[in-house]
Amino acid sequence: MSADTPEPVFNIIPEIAAVDDELRRWRHALHANPELAFKEYDTSAFVAEKLRSFGVETATGLGGTGVVGVLRKGTSNASIGLRADLDALAIQEATGLPHQSRNDGVMHACGHDGHSVMLIAAARYLAERGTFDGTVYFIFQPAEENEGGAQAMIDGGLFAQFPCDAIYAIHNAPGAPFGAVATRPGAFLASMDMFELIVRDTGGHAATPHLCRDTIMAAIQVATAWQTIVSRQVPASDSAVVSITQFQAGETWNALPGEAVLRGTVRTHCPETQAMIERELRNMAENICSAMGVDCSFSYDRRYPPLINSPAETKRAVDVAAQIVPQSHIYDNAPAVMGSDDFAAMLQERPGCYFWLGSGDSGDSRMLHDPRYDFEDRLLPIGASIWVRMAEAMLPKAV
Incomplete structure (x- = not known):
């Protein structure tokens, strides 16, 4: 992948594009109040309040501070899990932005604020307008950064209470072409x-x-x-x-x-x-x-553990992403890297796929875990649209 690839035109869902400003406000609110692993009390409360306001059944406290939203439509027993992470890092922010962290020594330097808002936005659309048959589980995981929040949710009964047929996760990727979707079947991230x-x-x-x-x-x-x-x-x-x-x-x-x-x-x-x-x-x-x-x-x-994408679910994820992102920005055999994500633990329990969503590189952009990093807000409607189409494609409504 090359970060200087021209930006494509995205097939963003119009109703999601129309609330872009609101999504940015939500993201900035989360960014200004970052919380460390297993201490995401305000963040979890924010997520739970939004989900409940959309009429989504909501469970809290899973794995400590995890949140799971449950949305059922139709009569099918099929289900899908969509995962976002909640926690921040012990880094002193140096962006100088209006929404800079108010919590000394803690910042959202990995984009989990953006991941959460993309999934919240998808939950609202699916609750109000989604056409699918089955159950969507919106999984908001604590403690991805070093502390194993995924395993904590699993040990707390995640898949016993919310038995997903397959599970998926998006992570922003600074330096990759803006809006590009990158993944691969098999080993993608390291242990x-x-x-x-x-x-x-x-x-x-x-x-x-x-x-x-x-x-x-x-x-x-x-x-x-x-x-x-x-x-x-x-x-x-x-x-x-x-x-x-x-x-x-x-x-x-x-x-x-x-x-x-x-x-x-x-x-x-x-x-x-x-x-x-x-x-x-x-x-x-x-x-x-x-x-x-x-x-x-x-x-x-x-x-x-190593993060290993299952081939069938990876192909499905790529096919769905291509409904939003032009084929020129789909990288379905991206090189494996030595970074890690504890979503790997969930993939040991259920088939699924983890993929990157490129943030681009304007020359001033920063990489993950940099005190000058900030999530690229233009990704919010793109990621939310991918999530919506993912749920609808994996849980098709009979015609």
Whole structure:
């Protein structure tokens, strides 16, 4: 994809285009009041109030602060789940916009405010004018950023209470052509795992290292060895990343510390590769530390699995998106990337598809998680229109 592709003409639903200003006001209100994972109290209340005002049956508190709207029409037992995320990030906003975050150190730097409004807008249209036969579940998930809100909703009974036949999610994509839809069948996003190694010994004087064991040197040896896992044990046809992001040891100039800590993240697209890397990180750490005479403890946290789109649902999503977006802006075999989204957990439970909606690149636009980022408001009616057509296409009304 190239961000300088000319902007296409979109087949936006007229009734949604007519309320564009209102959608922007909603989005700006959410943006100004961002909330962190599992603390999205005001955000959830905003969503629930809107859904109820449209006559949508609404459940709250799922997975902590999650919201699910239920809209039934006709007699079919078929169902579809449409998911948006609610939470913000612990980032100090630097946009200087009128709707800039009012909450110090917290901002919507990933566009979840826009995702929520697109789904709210679709819910209103479907409640008032939608032509479908079955049930649409509007799933507003908390805690996508690092904290596993998708799994919390699943553990709280999401699919037991709201048994979707298939489930879909949209995420905005700065840098991609404006309005472009990009996805792929199979592995699309990577797993997101975190690890920690603590190396311990008694410590000692820096002038007499021969009288103790050096935890820093042991940690350095481990860190160096770990970098051979991807280069020598992952096939070139596969992809993986092992990144050490923290190295903490010592507090003074003249003492060898009794503890050194390494922390980092692992990203893969293949569950078998994920398992192999976890095993090798542990084995290398324990064997090297043993050889150097120090103790160690290793922990590994599988936060998010690889995000794997099911082929049939991906094709259906692409076909529906092409009703709104010109074929020139449909990318149905986009390259897999090493970013992560915990929607992957929902895709382990139900078939479905996660796809990007391009925000364009005006030259001043910012990437996700940048303190100067702001969601592209022009996407609101496009995303809402895609959601409406998705529900109507997946739950066709008999004629």
